[in-house]
Amino acid sequence: MKLFIPDVAYIDPRSEKYPLGKTIVENLQRLNVPIINSKKVQIEGKSPGENYAKAKRTIYITVNGEKKLKSCKPSANYQFALSSSCPGSCxxxxxQTTQGEKPFMKIFVNIEDILNVIQQHIEDNSPNVTEFECGSITDPIALEHLTGSLKRCIEFFSNSKNGRLRVITKFDNVDSFLDINHNKHTKFRFSINTPYVIDKFEHNTSSFQERVEAARKISEAGYPLGFIIAPIMLYDNWKNDYKTLMATLKSEISNYKDTISFELIQHRFTATAKDLILTRFPNTKLDLNEENRQLKWGPYGKFKYVYPKEKSLEIKNYITELINDSFSNSIIEYFT
Ligand code: SF4
Structure with a gap:
């Protein structure tokens, strides 16, 4: 897809002393992006919807001072961030509910500090292998053309005896990762869905075909590979569409012999998220009708609305069968 170019970039004066800060500024200048030196990002839209839309076109170049990484169970031991938020508008x-009314993107330039913190966590957990997730609060590929940070991380983990990296993305900008020595220490997971869901609800992200193509390239480059099918939605023709999705994956990734993991997540929402979604996307076609759902207690202390038990079981069984029929080398890590 066309690479994201922000409308405006703010630069925290602290980031100027880092080499990556300088590189990003040069990249932005080449793209004619207006750059403002400031400790604060100013977004003054006339409505919450406008604030959201403007924020998704704004980046803030700054530093990440996190010394103690958060846990990231069950997918990894810890999470870290090269950036926060992303240019997508799913x-x-x-x-939606964790990044405030103006979810502008932060890009962290002190990459070597971040890697030092990671190294410390690896050593503290030695001799065990320690896994790190870098996509918990961002899409780690969406801004890579401006930063090159993920490539640096893949190279770091390639040389790490006990550190492993997990990447999750809805973007297809993977070419810079194909020729580097990754040592199979980085796993790419592509968030995938039917073209109907992607086109209707995942604005400003790569299309279905683009993601499949990116997954094929990554598989041919020998990286560990997985797919997250999420959020799985029920709509007219959902069974046919997920069947076609799996048939496409099967034909595109047929030469990959290593294990392919699948993570399956059904669509859910909380009451807070529903309010926010309706403010930002008043004409949304998302099914947010509580009457069609059942309540489930979530790990973050909130009730969420999921599909009723029999529907949920139908989804689980159907998608599991599709995966098992398509890939003898698949493993389904979880359905939730
Ligand atoms: S790409 Fe990921 S992080 Fe970005 S808006 Fe979509 S779901 Fe959220």
Whole structure:
């Protein structure tokens, strides 16, 4: 897809002393992006919807002072961030409720500090292998053309005896990762869905075909590979569409012999998320009708609305069968 170019970039004066800060500024200048030196990002829209839209076109170049990484169970031991938020506007995004009214993107330039913190966590857990997730509060590929940070991380983990990296993305900008020595220490997981869901709800992200193509390239480059099918939605023709999705994956990734993991997540929402989604996307076609759902207690101390038990079981069994029929080398890590 066309690479994201922000409308405006703010630069925290602290980031100027880092080499990556300088590189990003040069990249932005080449793209004619207006750059403002400031400790604060100014976004003054006339409505919450406008604030959201403007924020998704704004980046803030700054530093990450995190010394103690958060746990990231069950997918990894810890999470770290090269950036926060992303240029995508997925209507159901679980970050809607955690990144405030103006979810502008932060890009962290002190990459070597971040890697030092990671190294410390690896050593503290030695001789065990320690896994790190870098996509918990961002899409780690969406801003890579401006930063090159993920490539640096893949190279770091390639040389790490006990550190492993997990990447999750809805973007297809993977070419810079194909020729580097990754040592199979980085696993790519592509968030995938039917073209109907992607086109209707995942605005400003790569299309279905683009993601499949990116997954094929990554598989041919020998990286560990997985797919997250999420959020799985029920709509007219959902069974046919997920069947076609799996048939396409099967034909595109047929030469990959290593294990392919699948993570399956049904669509869910909280009451807070529903309010926010309706403010930002008043014409949304998302099914947010509580009457069609059942309540489930979530790990973050909130009730969420999921499909009723029999529907949920139908989804689980159907998608599991599709995966098992398509890939003898698949493993389903979880359905939730
Ligand atoms: S790409 Fe991921 S992080 Fe970005 S809006 Fe979509 S779901 Fe959220």
């Amino acid at each position: 209507e159901y995004c679980y970050l």
